Amino acid sequence: MSTPASPSSTDTGTEPVTEPVTGAAASASESAQRESLPGAAENTGADPGAKPYAAYLLGLADDAMVYAQRLGEWMTNAPQIEEDMALGNVALDLLGQARGLYPYIGSIDGTGRGEDDYAMQRDEREWHNVHLVEQERGDFADEMARLLWFSAYQVELHSALTGSGDDVVAGVAGKALKEVRYHLDHASLWVVRLGDGTEESHRRMQAALERVLPHLAELFDDDEASVLAADLDVGVLPSTLHDAVVARVARVVEQGTLTLPDGSRWRSRGGRAGIHSRPMGSLLAEMQHIARSHPGATW
Amino acid sequence: MYGNDVIDPNEPLNAAETAAYDAAAEHDDQRDGRDAVGDDFDALLAADQRIEPRDAMPDEYRETLIRQIAQHAHSEIIGMQPEGNWITRAPSLRRKAILIAKVQDEAGHGLYLYSAAETLGIDRQELLDRLHNGKQKYSSIFNYPTLTWADCGAIGWLVDGAAIMNQVPLCRCSYGPYARAMIRVCKEESFHQRQGFEILWNLMRGTESQQAMAQDAADRWWWPALAMFGPPDTGEAAKGGHTEQSMAWGIKRFSNDDLRQKFVDMTVPQAQKLGLTLPDPDLRWNEERGHWDFGEIDWDEFWQVLRGDGPCNAERIEHRRRAHDEGAWVREAANAYAAKQASREQQQKESAA
Numbered sequence: 001m002s003t004p005a006s007p008s009s010t011d012t013g014t015e016p017v018t019e020p021v022t023g024a025a026a027s028a029s030e031s032a033q034r035e036s037l038p039g040a041a042e043n044t045g046a047d048p049g050a051k052p053y054a055a056y057l058l059g060l061a062d063d064a065m066v067y068a069q070r071l072g073e074w075m076t077n078a079p080q081i082e083e084d085m086a087l088g089n090v091a092l093d094l095l096g097q098a099r100g101l102y103p104y105i106g107s108i109d110g111t112g113r114g115e116d117d118y119a120m121q122r123d124e125r126e127w128h129n130v131h132l133v134e135q136e137r138g139d140f141a142d143e144m145a146r147l148l149w150f151s152a153y154q155v156e157l158h159s160a161l162t163g164s165g166d167d168v169v170a171g172v173a174g175k176a177l178k179e180v181r182y183h184l185d186h187a188s189l190w191v192v193r194l195g196d197g198t199e200e201s202h203r204r205m206q207a208a209l210e211r212v213l214p215h216l217a218e219l220f221d222d223d224e225a226s227v228l229a230a231d232l233d234v235g236v237l238p239s240t241l242h243d244a245v246v247a248r249v250a251r252v253v254e255q256g257t258l259t260l261p262d263g264s265r266w267r268s269r270g271g272r273a274g275i276h277s278r279p280m281g282s283l284l285a286e287m288q289h290i291a292r293s294h295p296g297a298t299w
Numbered sequence: 300m301y302g303n304d305v306i307d308p309n310e311p312l313n314a315a316e317t318a319a320y321d322a323a324a325e326h327d328d329q330r331d332g333r334d335a336v337g338d339d340f341d342a343l344l345a346a347d348q349r350i351e352p353r354d355a356m357p358d359e360y361r362e363t364l365i366r367q368i369a370q371h372a373h374s375e376i377i378g379m380q381p382e383g384n385w386i387t388r389a390p391s392l393r394r395k396a397i398l399i400a401k402v403q404d405e406a407g408h409g410l411y412l413y414s415a416a417e418t419l420g421i422d423r424q425e426l427l428d429r430l431h432n433g434k435q436k437y438s439s440i441f442n443y444p445t446l447t448w449a450d451c452g453a454i455g456w457l458v459d460g461a462a463i464m465n466q467v468p469l470c471r472c473s474y475g476p477y478a479r480a481m482i483r484v485c486k487e488e489s490f491h492q493r494q495g496f497e498i499l500w501n502l503m504r505g506t507e508s509q510q511a512m513a514q515d516a517a518d519r520w521w522w523p524a525l526a527m528f529g530p531p532d533t534g535e536a537a538k539g540g541h542t543e544q545s546m547a548w549g550i551k552r553f554s555n556d557d558l559r560q561k562f563v564d565m566t567v568p569q570a571q572k573l574g575l576t577l578p579d580p581d582l583r584w585n586e587e588r589g590h591w592d593f594g595e596i597d598w599d600e601f602w603q604v605l606r607g608d609g610p611c612n613a614e615r616i617e618h619r620r621r622a623h624d625e626g627a628w629v630r631e632a633a634n635a636y637a638a639k640q641a642s643r644e645q646q647q648k649e650s651a652a
Contacts, residue, residue, distance in 0.1 A: 069387060072399060076383040076618065079626025081376065081406050088403040095396050102392075116391045140629050196639065197632025204628065290390040290448055297506050299391045299448075299498075 054109035055128065056229035057169065058118075059272050060157070061101035062129035065119060066280075067150060068094035069287055073137050083140075086186060090147070093179040100172045120291035124274070124281050128225075131268035132215035134280040141201070141208035144190040149212060151183035152248040153219050156241040165233035188252045195256025206258050214264040219245075223272040312496055312569065313460045314467040314561070315489035323470035324482050344549055349475035352418040360548055363541070364474050365419050366435065367550065372412035373430045373437035377615050379405045381445040382454060390448055394498070398451065401491050408484050415476040431620050438462075439601070440527050442609030449502055449509075449516035455495015457517075457524035457566070463488050464562045465528065473549030496569065503574045510574075517575045525593070526601045528559040563591045 071091035078084040099115050106113035132146060158180055161173035194205040220242040229235025246260075253260045268277065291299075311317045327349075336346045340356050343349070350356055379402050386402065389395035413423040429435040440458055445451065466488070469481040502513035532542040533556045545551035553561075570577050581594035603609070 072386040072395070075386055075399065075402050075406075076379045077622045077625075079622075079629035081410055083626075083629075084379070085403050085406045085410075088399050088406070092396060092399050092403075095392060095399070099392050099396070115393075119392050120390070140626065193636040194629070194632050197636045198628070200628050201632030201635075286387050290388050294390070294506060294508060297390075297509055299394050299501055299505075 050110040051108040051166075053166075053225070053229040053232055053234045054105050055225040056235045057101055057105050058109075059128040059130075059223075059225060061098045061105060061118070062127050063133050063150075064094040064101075065098035066127070066129045066283065067133035068092075068098065069283060070133060070135075070137060071143075074143065077137075079140055087143075090183050090186070093176075093183070097172065097176050097179070100175070104168050104172075116291065120288045124276055124284055126274060127276065127280065127284070128272050128274060129276075130215070130218040130271040131277045131280075132212070132219065134271075134276060134283055135215060136279045138208070138211070139204060140190075141194055141204040142211060144187050144194065144205070145208035145212040146215075147183060147187040148191050148249055148252060149216055149219075149245070151180050151187055152245045153241065154180040155184050155248070156244045157236065157238075160236035160241065164235070169234055184248070188255075191252050191258070192256040195253070195258040202257070205256065209253065209258060210261045213261050214266055215268045217267040218269055218271055221269070221272065225272065306497065306500060311565075313489055313492040314464045314565070315485040315492075317467075320467050320470065320485060323467055326471050327478055327482060344473055347549070349478065350473050351475045359544075361419050363545065363548070363550065364477065365416055365421055368412055368416040368419075368477055369421075369426045369429065369435050370437060372409045372416060372426065373435060374441065375405045375409035375412060376430070377437040377441045377619060379409075380615055380618055381441055381443070381611075382451055384445050385448060385451050388448070389451075394451075397494055401455075401494065404487050404491065408487070411480050411484065415480045418476045427623065431616070431623060433607075433616070436605075437615075438527065439604045439609065440523050441615060442604050442612045443519070443523050444610050446519075447512050447516060449499065449512040450520070452495050452498030452502060452513065453516035453520040455491050455493075456499055456569070457495075457520045458527070459488050459492040459495060460566060461524045461527045461562050463492060464558050464565070468552040468558075469550075471549075471552060496573070499573050499575070513573075514575055517570070518578045521577050521579070522596060522600075525559055525563070526596055526598075528562065529555040530598060530601070531556055533557070560590055563593050567591050 068091045071087050071094065074087040075084050075091075078087055098119070102113070102115040102118040106117065111117075132150060135146070137143065155177070158173040158177040162170050162177060164170040164173065191205060194201040196202070220238045222237050222239045226235055226238050230237045250260055270276070291297075306312075314320060332346060333343070333348050336342050336348055338354055340350065340354065340360075343354065350360075382398060382405075383402050386395065386398055389398050413426060416426060417423060426435065430437065440461075445454070463485055466481050466485050470478055470485060472478040472481065499513050499517075502509040530536065530540070532540050533554045542551060542554060567577065567582065579594045581592060583592050585592045604612070607613075
């Protein structure tokens with residue numbers, strides 16, 4: 001494992017951000033709202049094993065974990081049996097990504113927590129995922145719109161992270177990259193089929209592209225944790241992924257005879273700082289209640 | 300891994316881990332004497348050769364197989380629901396991953412079995428319609444609810460264990476595609492059964508409430524699991540059902556009662572290892588018979604659930620129909636897109652020519 005640079009540069013300014021079509025630029029007022037990050041602030045100095053980019057990795061792990069939870073809801077509910085299996089596969093891959101990161105995060109944030117401590121024992125305000133992945137399951141077009149954007153984002157993210165200065169992060173990204181390319185293929189095929197299928201499927205797919213829009217900008221926000229991780233050559237600035245992700249999605253949308261919607265009047269924000277939307281609380285209640293009903297039990 | 304330190308990995312936990320399975324799989328490999336026998340259905344059966352899709356076969360044989368394979372496929376598909384109900388709530392990430400993979404396997408088994416049925420000249424859509432409109436059945440065991448996490452353990456241990464006991468002899472079934480499907484399905488079911496046992500093993504070594512949860516699940520699943528082998532079909536009872544004809548056709552090789560006894564004999568010692576009490580006061584070792592004696596199954600309940608009045612009959616079919624109906628526009632879109640693509644390719648060919 002390589003040693004990252006000294007964690008002294010926590011207060012560097014964000015890099016210039018190009019204005020993205022999804023309206024993703026982090027504004028000054030958002031920067032002001034940022035909260036102190038547990039991994040960055042609390043664990044510098046005291047624990048010699050502690051690394052300051054734990055909060056960044058927690059955001060990535062939580063994205064994968066929460067989306068795996070949502071996708072798991074499709075099993076027995078998909079339009080055909082093959083799709084029950086396919087969405088189960090995507091859920092398993094994302095669950096695997098989260099499980100690859102949580103124990104490592106526990107080893108670098110000074111807490112020594114294991115995967116189930118992160119997944120089952122944290123309250124809503126301690127989760128760092130974006131709002132996109134916590135939204136309730138919609139129709140199949142909604143899911144394909146979400147999966148198209150999220151997997152396109154993950155392809156660019158993990159491509160960049162294979163060059164991470166942290167060998168563990170690079171390793172997780174290398175494995176994940178193979179998986180998320182498949183997810184992107186799968187979502188792309190469906191978006192094209194639905195877009196260029198029947199009148200009804202076209203209408204539903206176009207509506208889904210519009211519904212998912214407000215939740216996209218957050219993926220590309222340069223929050224404090226990602227700026228720090230990028231400075232340390234461990235992470236990647238989310239804003240730098242934006243154009244490539246949009247280009248990937250735009251190609252698929254065009255092939256599906258659909259239209260990429262214009263910017264949204266509103267956008268979600270705050271997930272990386274533990275500010276979540278209404279569905280998150282219920283998601284956690286369902287996911288955690290058995291584990292929390294039996295304190296100290298192993299399964 | 301935890302919990303496995305006392306479970307001997309070499310000790311068979313289910314019928315797919317016994318010599319009977321190996322023999323069945325090997326037997327299938329050795330069925331290569333067709334050339335000497337010819338294509339006659341009865342001669343093939345008499346020579347213990349496989350019947351293949353293109354062979355002539357009696358209509359009743361075909362219909363019986365379609366019904367049985369379809370019911371088996373439907374059971375896999377409906378069987379995804381009781382455990383699928385726990386995917387979002389599995390108490391650890393490891394358990395969640397194992398459970399998702401298991402439900403996926405069930406979907407895969409369903410598709411594999413529908414394909415086997417299709418070799419008999421019927422299509423999957425027709426079979427699904429028959430499931431949805433109640434003309435074909437699925438295993439009645441899935442009409443019981445999964446009330447606690449321990450039920451995921453009990454289903455794996457008891458329900459999958461019983462299913463494997465039923466299915467290992469089917470690996471030698473006279474119909475080739477079904478036999479081959481069973482060889483593969485049994486192997487995967489065997490993992491599921493072991494995982495179920497391990498869930499209960501951990502619960503029984505956990506807190507008091509975990510142990511109580513496991514015992515409650517065993518109490519509720521034991522009798523329905525025994526009923527999975529079907530009503531008595533030996534002695535007087537043999538005159539009633541399909542057993543005799545199915546045996547003559549090489550579709551069935553053991554009576555329901557024989558398979559049930561084998562299952563009880565294999566499972567009682569496992570319950571003892573787990574520390575679970577099986578809910579049968581008449582359960583005792585019979586030295587003379589060399590088998591476990593067990594009490595009377597409540598066949599009234601069995602017939603009641605089979606007729607549709609079980610705890611979850613309506614829910615299971617309703618869930619399945621809803622998912623299918625909600626997905627109709629997606630399947631229509633996929634077909635429409637495929638048709639457009641085909642016609643575009645046709646046009647390209649024509650313009651190139």
